[in-house]
Amino acid sequence: MAFAPDHFVKAQQFVPTTHRDRYAAIEPSQPTLSQKGKVVIITGASQGLGARGFVPSFAATGPKAIVLVARTAEKLRQVAESVAKSYPSVETLCVPTDIADPASVTSLFDKIKVKYGHADVLINNAGIFQAIAPVRDVDQQSWWDELTLNIRGNFLMTQSFLRLLPSPETPAKIITLTTGAAYEVFPALSAYGLSKQAALTLMTYVDAENPNVVAVGLHPGVVMTDMTIDAFKSVALDTPELVGGIGTWLAAWEGPSRKFLSGRFVSSNWDVEDLLAKSDEIEKEGLLKMTLNAKLGHEQFIK
Numbered sequence: 001m002a003f004a005p006d007h008f009v010k011a012q013q014f015v016p017t018t019h020r021d022r023y024a025a026i027e028p029s030q031p032t033l034s035q036k037g038k039v040v041i042i043t044g045a046s047q048g049l050g051a052r053g054f055v056p057s058f059a060a061t062g063p064k065a066i067v068l069v070a071r072t073a074e075k076l077r078q079v080a081e082s083v084a085k086s087y088p089s090v091e092t093l094c095v096p097t098d099i100a101d102p103a104s105v106t107s108l109f110d111k112i113k114v115k116y117g118h119a120d121v122l123i124n125n126a127g128i129f130q131a132i133a134p135v136r137d138v139d140q141q142s143w144w145d146e147l148t149l150n151i152r153g154n155f156l157m158t159q160s161f162l163r164l165l166p167s168p169e170t171p172a173k174i175i176t177l178t179t180g181a182a183y184e185v186f187p188a189l190s191a192y193g194l195s196k197q198a199a200l201t202l203m204t205y206v207d208a209e210n211p212n213v214v215a216v217g218l219h220p221g222v223v224m225t226d227m228t229i230d231a232f233k234s235v236a237l238d239t240p241e242l243v244g245g246i247g248t249w250l251a252a253w254e255g256p257s258r259k260f261l262s263g264r265f266v267s268s269n270w271d272v273e274d275l276l277a278k279s280d281e282i283e284k285e286g287l288l289k290m291t292l293n294a295k296l297g298h299e300q301f302i303k
Contacts, residue, residue, distance in 0.1 A: 003235045004234075008235055011180075012180055012267055014288075017270075017271035017274050018269045018270060019270075021242050023271075025272050027245065028060035028061050028244070028248040035120075038063045038064060038121060039066075039118070039120050039121070040058050040065070040066045040121040040122075040123065040251070041119045041122045041157075042067070042123040042125060043069040043153070045066075045070050046070035046072050046076050048223075048226060049125055049240055051082075053220075053239075053242075053243045054244050055082075056244065057241065058123075058248060058251075060248075061251075062087075062089065068095070070097070071096060073094065073096040076094040095107075095111055099154075106160070108160070112164065118165055118170070119164065124153075124158065125177055127149065127150045127195070130145070131192070132229065133188055134190075135190050138190070146192065147191055150191075150192075150196075150198070151195050151199075154176055161174065162210065162213070168210070170212060171212050171214075175218050176200075176202065176218065177217075177220060178197075178219055179196050179220070181196045214251075214253055219267040221243060222237070223236060223238045223240055223242075223243065224237075246266070260283050263289065264282070264288035265289070266288070
């Protein structure tokens with residue numbers, strides 16, 4: 001099935017204005033998005049949205065340091081060199097890590113603790129997209145491997161990040177990538193859809209359990225990367241700079257009044273000023289959360 005170039009932008013539109021590239025309100029270099037003095041962890045930092053979107057965008061916000069996490073040391077080194085060239089004041093720490101392995105994640109956070117004490121922002125960007133077949137036909141090991149990395153990896157990173165915070169009152173930001181597959185059925189993508197549902201639901205739990213933490217499930221739009229399947233290539237017109245910019249905007253929030261998107265789904269295509277204008281509606285009506293589409297409760301049957 002061929003999709004029109006703007007199919008998903010229109011089908012998933014929630015606010016009047018949409019974007020497919022970075023715009024003024026999410027320009028990372030502006031003072032309001034500064035991460036000065038902060039430590040940012042980015043998984044999947046060696047390629048794709050990590051290397052081309054989140055890393056350069058967060059580097060532009062002037063943090064104290066960016067912890068670059070991926071499996072391949074050489075690719076991480078290349079990304080770190082790029083940061084050093086463009087943003088020499090930003091320190092980088094490259095830590096090759098298998099985020100689905102508890103021992104590897106423990107080692108990562110031990111290094112962060114020794115060097116920085118704790119981190120302030122976590123970007124759960126790493127993931128795989130490989131088990132593409134109907135449930136009846138899909139390779140069992142490929143299906144489980146996708147869920148293991150995408151779900152267990154996000155969980156281990158999130159739990160370790162939270163445990164390293166100095167106190168329950170310490171403010172922090174967690175942004176975990178999800179997609180429209182979290183709530184819309186795409187046949188043959190069951191592992192991917194389940195893992196993205198889990199990503200969004202994990203952020204909902206983190207939000208409910210941690211008043212000090214802004215935890216958002218971020219849909220990056222459709223960006224052309226090495227993971228883009230043929231069916232989506234015609235619509236892959238969103239830029240890495242768009243999702244990177246949205247990430248810096250979400251991570252820059254301070255104070256409870258800016259927490260209205262925490263525990264919720266946010267699309268990179270949605271204009272952030274339009275989202276702010278809908279903040280009361282989003283909170284009062286419980287929008288942008290995974291729910292059961294049914295009216296429940298015995299009260300409705302009492303006459």
